Amino acid sequence: MKTLVTMGRGGTGKTSFTALAAKHFIAKAQTPILLVDLDPDQNLAEMVGIDLDKEGVKTIADLISETFIKRGGTTTGIAPTERIESRIWEDGLYEGGSFDLIAVGTKWVEGCYCLPDSALKGALATITKNYRYVLIDSPAGLEHLNRKVASQVDDIFDIMGPSHKSFEHVKRAHRIIREVKIGMNRFFIVGGYLFPESEEERAKTTLPHEYLGKVVQDPLVQEYVLSGRSLLDLPDDTPGYLSVKEILGKAGY
Numbered sequence: 259m260k261t262l263v264t265m266g267r268g269g270t271g272k273t274s275f276t277a278l279a280a281k282h283f284i285a286k287a288q289t290p291i292l293l294v295d296l297d298p299d300q301n302l303a304e305m306v307g308i309d310l311d312k313e314g315v316k317t318i319a320d321l322i323s324e325t326f327i328k329r330g331g332t333t334t335g336i337a338p339t340e341r342i343e344s345r346i347w348e349d350g351l352y353e354g355g356s357f358d359l360i361a362v363g364t365k366w367v368e369g370c371y372c373l374p375d376s377a378l379k380g381a382l383a384t385i386t387k388n389y390r391y392v393l394i395d396s397p398a399g400l401e402h403l404n405r406k407v408a409s410q411v412d413d414i415f416d417i418m419g420p421s422h423k424s425f426e427h428v429k430r431a432h433r434i435i436r437e438v439k440i441g442m443n444r445f446f447i448v449g450g451y452l453f454p455e456s457e458e459e460r461a462k463t464t465l466p467h468e469y470l471g472k473v474v475q476d477p478l479v480q481e482y483v484l485s486g487r488s489l490l491d492l493p494d495d496t497p498g499y500l501s502v503k504e505i506l507g508k509a510g511y
């Protein structure tokens with residue numbers, strides 16, 4: 259099992275990178291892959307052509323809220339992790355032919371972080387074991403790292419945007435990952451579709467991480483996102499997809 263995480267600042271193209279990576283891994287894997295959307299905005303499902311409401315699939319935040327908050331569930335009896343895990347299998351997992359998807363959803367009630375976080379962490383750790391590839395899309399920013407929802411991952415892809423802050427983001431993200439002790443094998447940096455080519459050299463020389471290349475700006479990707487079409491249906495030879503494939507190839511995928 260390989261777990262890949264996409265992260266970065268807002269609007270750098272994280273979710274589209276994850277969706278295009280999904281297209282690649284679906285073609286590569288013989289069994290369904292798992293997509294995990296940690297972003298409360300939940301764009302990943304839409305980018306791969308799924309409407310969770312229509313599918314009757316609940317977010318983990320909904321399940322946690324129903325189980326522990328509305329019903330007043332306690333930590334006695336069955337462990338919270340197991341309760342949530344069994345609910346995810348029933349109501350929180352979209353199952354498709356080539357991929358399954360879990361969405362974390364909007365934040366639960368303020369002040370109730372410990373239980374949901376540990377439940378989610380434990381459940382994710384168990385559920386992800388069933389897949390050959392797990393792709394996790396993160397929200398913008400770094401807070402999710404502190405919450406350490408995923409505690410062991412293989413590769414992190416930090417997508418850089420067209421601002422100096424992206425360089426700072428890479429440094430901060432890497433530091434937090436080490437500080438909160440998220441287990442990780444490799445930390446890569448990727449130029450997002452708006453990352454200037456003129457900055458690539460600086461990324462390669464000033465950051466202590468491997469720079470894998472830049473996602474090509476592709477009008478067809480933009481058109482598909484705008485019209486709500488699945489990025490999985492993009493032609494195989496569209497430049498945006500080819501660039502993501504090449505980037506993943508450099509990481510050995």
Ligand SMILES: Nc1ncnc2c1ncn2[C@@H]1O[C@H](COP(=O)(O)OP(=O)(O)OP(=O)(O)O)[C@@H](O)[C@H]1O
Pocket residue numbers: 266267268269270271272273274275297299301397398451473474475476477479480481483484498
């Ligand atoms: N390769 C590309 N070529 C052209 N446009 C792109 C490309 N990738 C993404 N975009 C456009 O950029 C916008 C933002 O992309 P995306 O949602 O993937 O970013 P994000 O970093 O996940 O955003 P957020 O921080 O809001 O979660 C989308 O509307 C999409 O149309």
